[in-house]
Amino acid sequence: MKKGISEIVGHTIEGNEPVYRALRTLLCAACGDEIPEGGLFTRHMLGQMRLLPHCQKCKPFSLEANKNSSSLLKALLSTQAETARSRKPRLTDDHADEIREAVEARLGPALKQAHHQSKTKWRSKR
Numbered sequence: 001m002k003k004g005i006s007e008i009v010g011h012t013i014e015g016n017e018p019v020y021r022a023l024r025t026l027l028c029a030a031c032g033d034e035i036p037e038g039g040l041f042t043r044h045m046l047g048q049m050r051l052l053p054h055c056q057k058c059k060p061f062s063l064e065a066n067k068n069s070s071s072l073l074k075a076l077l078s079t080q081a082e083t084a085r086s087r088k089p090r091l092t093d094d095h096a097d098e099i100r101e102a103v104e105a106r107l108g109p110a111l112k113q114a115h116h117q118s119k120t121k122w123r124s125k126r
Helices: 071-077 080-087 093-125
Strands: 006-011 018-022 040-046 049-054
Touching: 018 049
Parallel strands: none
Antiparallel strands: 006 018, 018 040, 040 049
């Protein structure tokens, strides 16, 4: 199933226009800048339909605060960058070495076997 382009997350305070969250990377119709996945934007009317995405640089807006929204809904609608910053601990060099050793110990034999099999398949095709 194809991933959607955007979803409505609220309305602007200024004009009560819908505010969208990008579900994949989009281009701003006005300046051509990239709207990242999870970024907020508005759409410009083209005839009777809202089609053309505009980034916050081209059309600044403030998102209307919804007092009835739950913390779960806020967490789901927050950008991926915000959730990544709050949940992922930074690894120090000593942790990186431990992880590398654990991965090598776990995957080393399987990688060697796969490498050996790929060499024998290549030789047999000659």
